[in-house]
Amino acid sequence: xxxxxxxxRNLVILVGVLxxxxxxxxxxVKRSSDTENTRLxxxxxxxxxxxxxxxxxxxxxxxxxxxHNYIYLRGVRAENRQLKDQIEQLRLEQVRLNEDxxxxxxxxxxxxxxxxxxxxxxxxxxxxxxxTDTSRILYIDKGDKDHLKRDMAVITSDGVVxxxxxxxxxxxxxxxxxxxxxxxxxxxxxSRLQGFLKGAAxxxxxxxxxxxxxxxxxxxxxxxxxxxxIFPKGLxxxxxxxxxxxxxxxxxxxxxxxxxxSKLEEVLVVVERQERQATTEDLGRVRAADILARRxxxxxxxxxxxxxxxxxxxxxxxxxxxxxxxxxxxxxxPKQVSTNAAGLTxxxxxxxxxxxxxRPQVASGSGQGxxxxxxxxxxxxxPPTTAGRPDAxxxxxxxxxxxxxxKPRAAQSNPAPAKVAPAVLPAQPDPANAxxxxx
Amino acid sequence: xxxxxTSGEQVEVYRFSLPVTxxxxxxxxxxxxxxxxxxxxxxxxxxxxxxVTIFFAMARRNPISGLLTGAVIGLLQDMLGHNPIGxxxxxxxxxxxxxxxxxxxxxxxxxxxxLLLTLGFYLIHSAVYFTVARGMVSxxxxxxxxxxxxxxxxxxxxxxxxxxxxDKFKQRA
Numbered sequence: 001x002x003x004x005x006x007x008x009r010n011l012v013i014l015v016g017v018l019x020x021x022x023x024x025x026x027x028x029v030k031r032s033s034d035t036e037n038t039r040l041x042x043x044x045x046x047x048x049x050x051x052x053x054x055x056x057x058x059x060x061x062x063x064x065x066x067x068h069n070y071i072y073l074r075g076v077r078a079e080n081r082q083l084k085d086q087i088e089q090l091r092l093e094q095v096r097l098n099e100d101x102x103x104x105x106x107x108x109x110x111x112x113x114x115x116x117x118x119x120x121x122x123x124x125x126x127x128x129x130x131x132t133d134t135s136r137i138l139y140i141d142k143g144d145k146d147h148l149k150r151d152m153a154v155i156t157s158d159g160v161v162x163x164x165x166x167x168x169x170x171x172x173x174x175x176x177x178x179x180x181x182x183x184x185x186x187x188x189x190x191s192r193l194q195g196f197l198k199g200a201a202x203x204x205x206x207x208x209x210x211x212x213x214x215x216x217x218x219x220x221x222x223x224x225x226x227x228x229x230i231f232p233k234g235l236x237x238x239x240x241x242x243x244x245x246x247x248x249x250x251x252x253x254x255x256x257x258x259x260x261x262s263k264l265e266e267v268l269v270v271v272e273r274q275e276r277q278a279t280t281e282d283l284g285r286v287r288a289a290d291i292l293a294r295r296x297x298x299x300x301x302x303x304x305x306x307x308x309x310x311x312x313x314x315x316x317x318x319x320x321x322x323x324x325x326x327x328x329x330x331x332x333x334p335k336q337v338s339t340n341a342a343g344l345t346x347x348x349x350x351x352x353x354x355x356x357x358x359r360p361q362v363a364s365g366s367g368q369g370x371x372x373x374x375x376x377x378x379x380x381x382x383p384p385t386t387a388g389r390p391d392a393x394x395x396x397x398x399x400x401x402x403x404x405x406x407k408p409r410a411a412q413s414n415p416a417p418a419k420v421a422p423a424v425l426p427a428q429p430d431p432a433n434a435x436x437x438x439x
Numbered sequence: 440x441x442x443x444x445t446s447g448e449q450v451e452v453y454r455f456s457l458p459v460t461x462x463x464x465x466x467x468x469x470x471x472x473x474x475x476x477x478x479x480x481x482x483x484x485x486x487x488x489x490x491v492t493i494f495f496a497m498a499r500r501n502p503i504s505g506l507l508t509g510a511v512i513g514l515l516q517d518m519l520g521h522n523p524i525g526x527x528x529x530x531x532x533x534x535x536x537x538x539x540x541x542x543x544x545x546x547x548x549x550x551x552x553x554l555l556l557t558l559g560f561y562l563i564h565s566a567v568y569f570t571v572a573r574g575m576v577s578x579x580x581x582x583x584x585x586x587x588x589x590x591x592x593x594x595x596x597x598x599x600x601x602x603x604x605x606d607k608f609k610q611r612a
Contacts, residue, residue, distance in 0.1 A: 010502040014536050021525040028523035045518030052469050131471035133483045135520030201579045262479030
């Protein structure tokens with residue numbers, strides 16, 4: 001016996017070592033809650049590697065920062081100009097979105113929806129990866145010390161990245177959405193079809209669980225549905241690139257992630273979310289009489305007379321093109337901005353009463369009410385400006401309630417049209433409107 | 440007797456200093472985890488810890504030492520991922536054992552032999568990993584010969600260069 005063991009000593013040790021590892025694997029596979037007991041040795045391994053990664057990242061950032069921030073500044077001026085233009089465009093886009101948000105908020109309040117907010121995020125830097133294509137994870141430089149916890153959502157400004165898988169004292173593991181063990185509750189933006197996003201072995205991402213008799217078009221955006229209780233609802237995941245009939249009567253929907261998952265440098269970890277009942281407190285109270293009044297013709301409001309201004313500027317003339325775009329106060333309250341935007345995007349054609357009730361907030365701007373009154377008095381006036389609202393004219397929401405309305409209470413409580421209008425008007429000066437404004 | 444065969448007395452057995460024994464595998468693991476941050480394809484096609492395992496196993500020419508080296512490096516590589524620990528451990532244990540066993544019988548000093556051996560060991564490593572991952576852990580794995588051979592060749596060429604530099608750390612036993 002001893003001679004046999006001595007003769008095949010190498011083979012016996014090989015079998016022994018393999019047996020131990022297989023045993024360890026079997027124990028891990030059988031365990032239902034993953035990685036709790038193997039955590040310690042993972043900590044050791046991570047602690048061995050990540051300090052070097054941190055140092056290297058630090059040195060890399062230091063060198064890169066010195067070069068890019070102080071030495072290599074070629075094209076910065078042009079880029080700066082381009083970015084300023086982009087900011088202007090985004091401001092206008094923001095105005096439009098704010099209007100939609102206010103309306104959605106009001107509807108949510110009416111339906112007693114609960115809203116979710118990302119109230120706190122922690123920025124983290126990617127310092128490494130698993131180094132294999134079978135385990136698509138990242139290491140970030142924030143951990144337990146920064147109050148990160150398992151299953152927190154990890155995002156960037158472009159979209160969803162993944163979730164926190166394991167938290168170590170000063171680093172964390174992030175499971176990417178293209179890993180085959182990940183899953184994200186997903187909803188398609190236009191068709192509102194829901195499914196779950198799964199990664200494949202080759203790193204591609206697919207939406208599963210959509211029946212094959214549904215119509216899904218390539219190019220449609222995929223958003224988080226919030227059903228997984230990890231990712232807040234409405235975050236962009238990616239775009240549908242290919243749709244094919246799969247097995248078991250489900251569609252194979254290939255998704256291209258909005259985030260370039262292979263070249264991430266900084267991410268945001270959602271550490272706190274708030275859920276609250278939607279209320280209309282901050283939108284101003286709307287009385288039944290106000291709603292009724294919108295259906296009835298009324299006398300246009302007189303322009304306000306302020307003691308300080310020698311010649312009281314009417315609302316329409318406040319938003320003079322050119323001056324508005326150069327305003328230094330782009331941080332006007334979204335509520336105010338949106339309501340004014342709504343007023344300015346109204347077509348002057350005969351609106352229906354039901355439409356006006358469907359968009360009660362359109363009349364909440366004090367300046368806009370007067371301007372709209374003027375528009376209604378001149379039905380053949382030139383189409384109103386659609387600054388920041390390119391779809392306003394063709395939409396089924398002509399936002400036409402305001403022309404003959406009194407000011408709602410919300411508008412009365414915020415009588416500051418001069419601060420608001422500039423953010424609305426700059427892109428498309430509309431002489432017709434300016435002329436129509438009461439003087 | 441074929442020219443590539445050598446007797447046990449003829450083969451050179453090497454050893455390495457402690458810093459090299461510990462530092463080189465750790466450096467390989469570190470680079471394997473760090474480089475994909477900039478070059479994502481690196482992790483798909485190249486496996487530095489495998490190359491280091493093969494090198495140490497072939498140089499020491501001791502099967503027990505080879506399989507233990509492979510087991511330790513493989514387990515460390517497993518720990519950096521999120522899959523169960525042991526898949527890479529098993530694969531690299533097998534490769535370490537085979538590399539050191541072949542190192543006893545073959546001349547593994549010339550570049551051509553190293554190229555072919557590394558290609559072969561990469562395929563063996565992939566096959567063992569595929570089997571364990573699919574059979575024991577139920578990971579979805581797709582076997583592709585073209586990708587395997589391509590990655591094997593990439594590893595083999597990188598290995599030949601890497602071994603050339605690592606040869607400098609060899610010490611005669």
